[in-house]
Amino acid sequence: MLTSSLAAPPALSEVPSVPSTSAATFSSPAQLRQLHAKLVKSGISFSAADLPRIAVVCGRSPSREDFQYARSIIVSGAGDGRREALVWNSSLNALAESDRPPDVLRLFSLFRAADIPPDKYTFSFVLKACTHIGSAAATMGRAVHGLVEKFGLRSELHLHNTLLLMYGSCGPMADALQLFEKMPTRDVISWNILIAQLAKKGEMAMAKRLFEAMPSRSVRSWTAMIAGYVHSGDPKTALHLFRNMQAEETSSSSSSPNEVTFVAAIAACADLGDLDLGRELHHLCRRRGFHSNVRLCNTLIDMYVKCGSLSEARKVFDEMPERTVVSWSAMICGMAMHGRAKEALELFSEMESEVCPNGVTFLGLLHACSHMGMVEEGRRYFAGMWRDYGVRPEMEHYGCMVDLLSRAGRLQEAAEFIAAMPVAPSGAVWGALLGGARLHGDVAAGELAMRELCRLEPSNDGYYIVLCNIYAGAGRWEEVARVRRMMKEEGVKKTPGRSRVAVAGMVHEFVAGDCGHPRAAEIQRRWEELSAELRRRGYVPDTSQVMLDVGEEEKERSLARHSEKMALSFGLMSTPPGTTIRIMKNLRVCGDCHAAFKLVSAVSGRKIVVRDRNRFHCFEGGSCSCGDYW
DNA sequence: TTAGGGTTAG
Known part of the structure; x- marks a missing residue:
């Protein structure tokens, strides 16, 4: 092959008299034709190394003529049909990996019409494209399956696994399961594909049945299950499985958790608000040398943010060797959740010089403005996101603007x-x-x-x-x-209010009005004592929001049984003085609890961090980080 | 030349 030593391709007019056929010298069929004409004039032909590039450039073109033109060059340069198929296969693969998988399907039909014999690789790449396209490619995927059978490739395990993946992403899961049943042989990858596809669809009961039935498991089998439980809103089971995996790790190195497993497990800690376990897993990651993995760090930032420790999130962020838009957005959203609007906006200014923001970044900025009543700043970001950054506002952004204004x-x-x-x-x-x-x-x-x-x-x-x-x-x-x-x-x-508080590594959950906790009487007594002290300092229970048709006294009793108050009362009596109490609630914190918590933070000298459905409230010394704007 | 698990929001 004639290679140009120039780093940048020369403009066509500057193509030297003995032209280079370096792949970099053409990027469209038109340029290829011009280059070809010059080569013909000079009596030079394309080399074998140029053929894949010719296939990719023309394979992407919507014109049938370009395909035929490329084919004529490839046929003369490839030498035989098998090599020709190889050239087109690599073109299919390149297109399947690109952001235009539908081009693969179009090229494949040209491929078929031209009688180029497909092989197992051809089908593998076409199926990969179907998988990327998803349900819109279901019919095509089924047709390709038919061709696999027709061409006698039914015994290819590798191809069968690719078909499983295609059915899992394009069609109903029943088709994938049916294929799995019929497969003459299966390996751990076949099981993993099926489990992961079920887990992605939230079908955890069936995924679990397969996971338990599979002959041997790899780290990917465990990770697919753990991530599946996290995605389907069951972080407790995810962490239980992670513990089982760690227990098996001692007996088998094949089930040792890797970076991806830790991402799933740490995400479970974020959902549960379990800071202690999150820290423990972070420590394990450091010991195993996983600390520079970008996605893992992004998950750690999110975990610390959601567990209420913004300073630890910032530390991970600051120490990252490289940051992506996800890292910046996670940090900006975290600051917004904690009511640190000014810092969120400052971080955005810093971010601009490193990476381009995306839709999530703007959600973070708009949330930050919304939580602090910064109407004009919010309007500016909303107006600029499309105009200045090319990020199209979506429904969530409109929602943030309405939230900000109202x-x-x-x-x-x-x-x-x-x-x-x-x-x-x-x-x-x-x-x-x-x-x-x-x-x-x-x-x-x-x-x-x-x-x-x-x-x-x-x-x-x-x-x-x-x-x-x-x-x-x-x-x-x-x-x-x-x-x-x-x-x-x-x-x-x-939906009843539920609050969780972690004490000595155990998460305790309280449901509004429910006195089912083993220490319920003690918890209630402690709150009554505390409430008496609060009243002496001016607290008046706000019964206006209690929608029960009962007397004042009963309304006050109902307020005292709010889940966050029970969690706080339990936290206060079960932890040493001075310990920060972290509570997580499934709904928005109620107004009466908010007023009471401010006073409790002053009376007890404790810092109380509450994560509600929307944001964080950090109560300290009688006031809340939200500045009562929430 | 081919296959499987992961990040911000919701």
């Missing part, structure tokens, strides 16, 4: 913003308006939002409850009763 009390503007949206607003967008309406006691805005929400998300209990809160706040009890009747008619039940 939290700041600009409910009229928020409603106008929704009306001007270029796409039909989702339930979450109206939900943001509803939330703002509650905050500002705006019955009309609340009713406007709820009219849409009844249509879009009639079974979402949270929205009915917020509307009840709005009516209750306005003293409109007959409306509260009407909404509750609506809920009954629709069969909508209120």
Whole structure:
């Protein structure tokens, strides 16, 4: 092959008199034709090393003529049919790996029409493209399976595994399972593919059956299961399995967790808010030398953020040898969650010189502005994301803007913003308006939002409850009763509040109103004592949001049994003085608990970190990090 | 020349 020693390809007009046929000298069929003409004039032909590039360039072209033209060069240069297939196969693979897998299918039909005999590699690459395309390629995938049979390749295990993967990503899982049943031989990869596909679809019961039945497991089998449990919202089982894997590690090195396994396990800690275990796993990662893996570090940042330790998240971020847009976005979103808006915006300025932001980065920025009432800054980011960064606003961004405006009390503007949206607003967008309406006691805005929400998300209990809160706040009890009747008619039940607190490595969960904890009486007594002290300091239980048709005393009793108060009371009596108490709640923290927690932080001298559904509240010395803007 | 598990948001 004639190679150019120049680092950059010369412009065509500068092609030297003895032209280089280096692959870098053409990138379109038109340039190829020009180069070809010059070569012919000079009596030089393409070398074998040029052929794959010719195949890729012309294989990507929508023109049939380009394919035929390339084929004529390849046929004369390849020498025989097998080598010709090899050249086209590598072109198929390159296209399957690129961002244009549909080109593979088009090239494959040309391939078939030209009678180039396909082999196992051809099918493998075409199936890979189907897998990348997903369900839209299901028919094509089935047709390719038919060809595999027709060409007598049914005994190829490798190809069968690729078919399993294709059925798992394109078609109904039943097709993949049927193929698996019929396979003459299977290896650990066949089992892993099936388990991973089931796990991705959340079918963990069946994935578990296969995992238990498989003859031998590899690290990937374990990791697929652990990641599957995390994705399907069961981090406890994920960590249980991780522990089992560690126990087996001593007897077999094939099940030693690697970086990917740690990513899944640390993500489980993030979901559970289990800081102690998260730290332990981080320590293990360091010992195993996994600390420079970007994805692992990104997961660690997220874990520390979600476990309430922003400083440790920042430390991981600062020590990363390289950072991607995900690292920056995770850190910016983390700062937003913790109400550190100014730092989030500063980090964004730093980020701009290193990587391009994406949609998630802007969600973080808009959240940051929203949590701190920075309306003008938020508007600026929203206006600039498409104009200056080419990031198209999606539904979540519109939702953030409505949240920003309505939290700041600009409910009229928020409603106008929704009306001007270029796409039909989702339930979450109206939900943001509803939330703002509650905050500002705006019955009309609340009713406007709820009219849409009844249509879009009639079974979402949270929205009915917020509307009840709005009516209750306005003293409109007959409306509260009407909404509750609506809920009954629709069969909508209120999700009970749940709070978790970790004490001595054990996570304890409390459900609102439930006195099932073994130390329930003690916990209640402790809260009553504390409550008496708080009252002496001016705390008055806010019974206005209790939507029970009962007397004041009963309302106060109901408030005292809020899950976050029980978790706090238990945390206070079970940990040494001075220990930070970390609580995680499934819903938004209630207003009465928020007021009480501020006082408790002053009375007890403790730092109390609460992660609710939306953000973090860090109570210390009588105030909250949210500045009461939440 | 071919196959399997992972990150921010939700």
